[in-house]
Amino acid sequence: MKSVAIDGRVALKRSLHRTLLFFAASACLAGGCATTVTTGEPARAVQTENRALAEAAAVLGETRWPKPTRSSFNPILIGFGGGGEGLDRADAVGIYATLLKTEAAPLTALLDHANAHVVGARDLALLAESVAAGAAPVMGDVVIMETAIAEMRRCREIYARTATELTGDGAAARAIRADFGAAIRQLGDAADLLAARASAERDLRRTREAAGLPARLM
Numbered sequence: 001m002k003s004v005a006i007d008g009r010v011a012l013k014r015s016l017h018r019t020l021l022f023f024a025a026s027a028c029l030a031g032g033c034a035t036t037v038t039t040g041e042p043a044r045a046v047q048t049e050n051r052a053l054a055e056a057a058a059v060l061g062e063t064r065w066p067k068p069t070r071s072s073f074n075p076i077l078i079g080f081g082g083g084g085e086g087l088d089r090a091d092a093v094g095i096y097a098t099l100l101k102t103e104a105a106p107l108t109a110l111l112d113h114a115n116a117h118v119v120g121a122r123d124l125a126l127l128a129e130s131v132a133a134g135a136a137p138v139m140g141d142v143v144i145m146e147t148a149i150a151e152m153r154r155c156r157e158i159y160a161r162t163a164t165e166l167t168g169d170g171a172a173a174r175a176i177r178a179d180f181g182a183a184i185r186q187l188g189d190a191a192d193l194l195a196a197r198a199s200a201e202r203d204l205r206r207t208r209e210a211a212g213l214p215a216r217l218m
Contacts, residue, residue, distance in 0.1 A: 049131045053141055056124045057148040064113060065096035065158060093161045106166050114159040114176050121152055121183040128190035137198040145191035149184055156180035 068089050087095075100106040128145055131137055159180070160173035 049134050050138065050140060050144075053124070053127060053131055053144050056120070056127050057144045057151075059120045060117060060124065060148050060151045060155070063155060063158070064099060065092040068092050068154075089157065089161070092158055093165060096158060096162050097165050100162065100166065107163065107172060110159060110163055110166065111172070111176075114155075114179070117152065117155050117159075118179050118183045121148070121180075121187055124148055125183075125186040125190040128187075128194055132190070132193045132197045136201050137194050138201075139195070139198050142191055142195045142198060145187060145194060149187050149191065152180060152184050152187065156184075 066087055068087050068091065097106075100109055103109040124145075128141070131141055156177060160176045163172040163176055164170055166172075
């Protein structure tokens with residue numbers, strides 16, 4: 001395991017990771033994959049919904065271990081620490097397990113942490129369903145959901161592997177994988193719903209523009 005001196009950069013890495021969810025949505029919006037809406041109340045409603053979705057998704061990026069920087073999902077994080085001190089998944093598991101062993105009931109603490117992630121994912125899925133039925137979903141919303149799904153998959157592995165390290169058997173790990181799997185499927189369904197609605201909004205806008213009509217009814 002790497003020296004505990006690495007922990008001095010954990011907070012900064014977490015801060016960067018939280019901003020990536022907002023960056024992904026903003027990049028998609030700026031790059032033209034988002035649905036353009038008229039100015040005024042519809043546009044403000046879309047911005048409010050998009051920010052609420054991003055903030056809910058960012059909660060899933062909050063972990064009690066440093067983010068692995070080797071073989072990371074996001075290349076921006078690879079080698080972020082510099083000096084060849086990148087962390088891999090085994091390092092993250094070891095650091096998290098060490099932290100948990102300071103608790104009176106390490107496995108109970110882990111299960112509480114994992115459950116909080118699952119609850120957060122379910123809340124995000126419900127919010128995404130609400131956004132899909134709202135003013136005008138955009139493809140940036142879908143990017144946020146896909147990023148959240150990737151985060152849940154990473155967290156599932158850390159929780160499951162740490163549970164196995166703590167207990168020496170796979171029972172807790174299997175339960176964690178099952179709970180996360182159900183939450184990830186719920187997020188995927190919500191993302192599909194958002195994508196379908198955003199695509200429909202885009203097609204409607206193009207049809208109205210071709211007919212010389214406003215992009216959206218006010």
